[in-house]
Amino acid sequence: MPHMLNVTARQELISKILDTLMIVVEDARFDFEEDGLTVRVVDSSHVAMIKLTVDAAAFDGWELDAKKIGLEMKKIREVTTLGGSGDLIEISHQDGQDFTMSLGKIVRNLRPLDNATMASPPSLPKLDLPCKIIMNGAELGQALKAAKQVGDLVNFSIDESSFKVHVRNNTDSVNISFDKDEMDELVCDGAARSQYSLTYLEPLSRRFGPSDKVTIQFGENFPLAMNFTFEDGAGEVDYFLAPRVESDY
Amino acid sequence: MPHMLNVTARQELISKILDTLMIVVEDARFDFEEDGLTVRVVDSSHVAMIKLTVDAAAFDGWELDAKKIGLEMKKIREVTTLGGSGDLIEISHQDGQDFTMSLGKIVRNLRPLDNATMASPPSLPKLDLPCKIIMNGAELGQALKAAKQVGDLVNFSIDESSFKVHVRNNTDSVNISFDKDEMDELVCDGAARSQYSLTYLEPLSRRFGPSDKVTIQFGENFPLAMNFTFEDGAGEVDYFLAPRVESDY
Amino acid sequence: MPHMLNVTARQELISKILDTLMIVVEDARFDFEEDGLTVRVVDSSHVAMIKLTVDAAAFDGWELDAKKIGLEMKKIREVTTLGGSGDLIEISHQDGQDFTMSLGKIVRNLRPLDNATMASPPSLPKLDLPCKIIMNGAELGQALKAAKQVGDLVNFSIDESSFKVHVRNNTDSVNISFDKDEMDELVCDGAARSQYSLTYLEPLSRRFGPSDKVTIQFGENFPLAMNFTFEDGAGEVDYFLAPRVESDY
Incomplete structure (x- = not known):
């Protein structure tokens, strides 16, 4: 029997998923599993990597056999522009058939990308990063916006x-300096410094609301790991960014 | 004695007239008659045709001898941008002189186009179209917007x-399907199908509010006739669109 | 001892200063004195000249030894985009060091321009202009916007x-005509006419609110002098514009 998928989501949930993933890639493989959605993507130069998960509970409908579907996200975005943030979008798919999104009376069918020819989703690094902070997302966003004005x-x-x-x-x-007592948490044994590309960081600055929290981990010339949640914790983003080390020049 | 014209309209009425006509043409002949305004236009490839009428009662002032005045609509649009939707625009003209629009203290004079060198307004087709629906304009607009995303x-x-x-x-x-009971009216004896250019249809999608009604008539490879009103019925648009038949390719 | 400067301003005050000066130039020398700020600028073709002054009292902090600092205004603008109209921006400078702007936790340092290589601020003309009006700024702005649509x-x-x-x-x-009794003041002994470039006038049309007053002085082929205030009179702009005389063609 062919695997089926019937999922319903508010337009704003789909928009948030796209806002994050499209910082890094245009196409992505969406892994629908019994308990939720997982998407792992890496940009073409292997600098930025995202693992995004959304619990099934964040959706308004979730009936499916597990399946992995490659999608052009700009087409998903087109459907979201047909409705408002609270509108429901129904998603359905059967193996070998089109991927279907319905919003109100609109039914949009699109051919999934061929998983065999897509790049495999990245394996997530196991990182033991020496320093960790938890801070306000909007404050980080303002800092990244200011940083981009200079370099x-x-x-x-x-x-x-x-x-x-x-x-x-x-x-x-x-320069922006956050003292330990201005953040929710700072744990770091020794001093560390690392450099990262704003190309993949600055777009996140528009992503955070005034009450969002972000966890950041890094070390001396180590990758950066960011973690934040959305939809009251039902959605979670792990964001990895390779350091720009001096020998790169 | 030269023919005179003194007409006053709210800015939003003029804007609505331009929003519709400028989908199809840049210049138009405005036929001012005792009981109202009529404008008939056709695009240069003779695919889309509009007849727009507005009763004299929709205007805040209407004193005139009948006359036909050719106008560049982007210039009319410029004057509307100087005011808000409720501002009054006074229009006056005497034969052989400039066409004058006043908004507040601004007086804009422009030379009418020469009716002799303008293309004659189109004769409206007498069409006996076999199928007719009356439906919600905003729903049609959303369908046209979704359609344009694909072709x-x-x-x-x-x-x-x-x-x-x-x-x-x-x-x-x-695909968007409207059942008979989801529309105000559907009258059609047999099945029919026809293809139309979205170049002239999709811009209408921004034209309709949530309570606007649109009448659509067409038949198998027949022209499309749309009719809708504005200003509580004082303004009326008849929109004709030639079918794209297969032999066109 | 090096001269120091510590000034605090609301974001909207800095934005208003930039909105005016950037009509004419990109770089400007800011003359900070004990009782306030003065900036004099002239465009590269010496057609438009501005003298802008702001009383120290319009600032939320004003402690300084007098100094003149050349600045690229687009960089100041960047800092203003990091905050809202009521946010405070702290400005500090010590001789030979960077010019520093702080907004919240953001600290932006920029190297002042070298006053020695900058064009000297213009000397303001002593003009005895025969005609003077005082009128509503928003009405003048609408007139300038309408004028730009035609030439x-x-x-x-x-x-x-x-x-x-x-x-x-x-x-x-x-054509826009303001009768004497539609303005706050009109003093003029004889008829006069003069022509000015809208390149430097029209951008002012977005500058005035509905209750702003503008003083205009000019004469037959004479320069135009405009004067208006902002921040309840604590800020003042003198705007001079050379006439375009027929022999210029």
């Missing part, structure tokens, strides 16, 4: 008492 | 029980 | 009883 690479530095965001170009610099 | 040509099909909007390209399709 | 040069004409704004091109014209 394309941002320096994150940390020690026992503060986390700093810093960018310098020939004439200008921007 | 430039839309298929309308109809039978005794439903009206369908359908577009297909190499990988995608969009 | 790039505007004619101002005046006599004992009215002030007129007029533009004509090959097919169109726009």
Whole structure:
């Protein structure tokens, strides 16, 4: 019997999923499983990697046999523009057939991408990162926006008492310092500094609301790991970004 | 004695007239008559034709001897951008002189186009179209917007029980089906199907509010006739669109 | 001891200063003095000149030794985009060091321009202009916007009883006439007419609110002098514009 899938989601949930994934890629394989959705993507230069999961409970309908479906996200986005944030979008698929999205009376069918020819979703790194902070997402977003005004690479530095965001170009610099007591948590044994591309970080600055929390982990010339949730914790994003080390120049 | 014209209209009435006509043409001949305004236009490839009428009663002032005045509509639009929807625009003209629009203290004069060198307004076809529906304008607008995401040509099909909007390209399709009982009226003796250009239909999708009604008539490879009113029925639009028949390819 | 400067301003005050100056130039020398800020700028073709002053009292903090600092205004603008209109921006500078702007936790440092290589701020002309009006700024703004729809040069004409704004091109014209009793003041001994570039005037049309007053002075082929205030009179702009005389063609 062919595997079937019938899922219903509010337009705003789908929009949030796309807002995050489309920072890094245009196409993605959506892994629908019994207890929820998982999407893992990596950009073509293997610098930024995202694992996004959404519990089945965040959806308004969730009946399916597990399946993995490759999709062009700009087409999903088109359907979301036909409705408002609270409108329901019904998604259905049967093996070998089109992927179908319904919003009100609109039925959009699209051919899934061929999983065999798509790049495999990335394996997530097991990282043991020495420093960790938990901070306000909107404050981080404002810092990343300010950083992008001065350059394309941002320096994150940390020690026992503060986390700093810093960018310098020939004439200008921007510095943002968060003291330990201005954040929800700061755990770091020794000083560390690392540099990351704002190309993949700055778009996140528009992603966070005033009460969102973000967890950041990194170390000296180590990858950056960010974690944040949405939909009252039913959705979760793990974001990994390779460091830009000096020998890259 | 030269013919005179003194007409006053709210900015939003003029904007609605332009919003419709400018889907099809940039210049139009405005026929001012004792009981109201009539404008008939056809696009340069003779695919889309509009007859728009507005009763004199929809205007805040209407004193004139009948006259036909050719106008560049983007200039009329410029004047509307100087005010808000409720602002009054006074229009006056005397034969052989400039066409004058006043908004507040602004007086804009523009030279009418030469009726002798303008294309004659089209004669409206007498069509006996076999199928007719009356439906919600906003729902039609959403369907046309969804259709445009997939292609430039839309298929309308109809039978005794439903009206369908359908577009297909190499990988995608969009289908919207309206059952007879979801519309205000459906009258159709036999099944019919016809294809139309979205270039002239899709811009209408932004034209309709949630309580607007639209009448649609067509038949197998027949022209499409749409009719809708505005200003509580004082304004009326007849919209004709030639079918795209297969031999056109 | 090096001269120091510590100034605090609401984001909206800085935005208003930039909105005016950036009509004419990109870089400007900001002269901070004990009682307030003065900026004088002239465009590269020496057609438009602005003297802008803001009383120290309009700022939320004002501690400084007098100093003149050359700045790229687009960088100041970037900092304003990081906050809302009521957010406070702290500005500090010590001789030979960076110019620093802080908004919330963001600290942006930028290297001042070298006053030695900047063009000297213009000397303001002592003008004895024969005609003067005081009028509503929003009405003037609407007139300038309408004028720009028809051409790039505007004619101002005046006599004992009215002030007129007029533009004509090959097919169109726009006329706006303000009678003496529709303005706050009109003083003019004889008729005068002069032509000015809308390139530097029209952007002001977005500058005025419905209760703003503008003083305009000019004469036959004389420069135009405009004066208006903001921040309840704590900020003042003197705007000079050279006439476009016929021999310029």
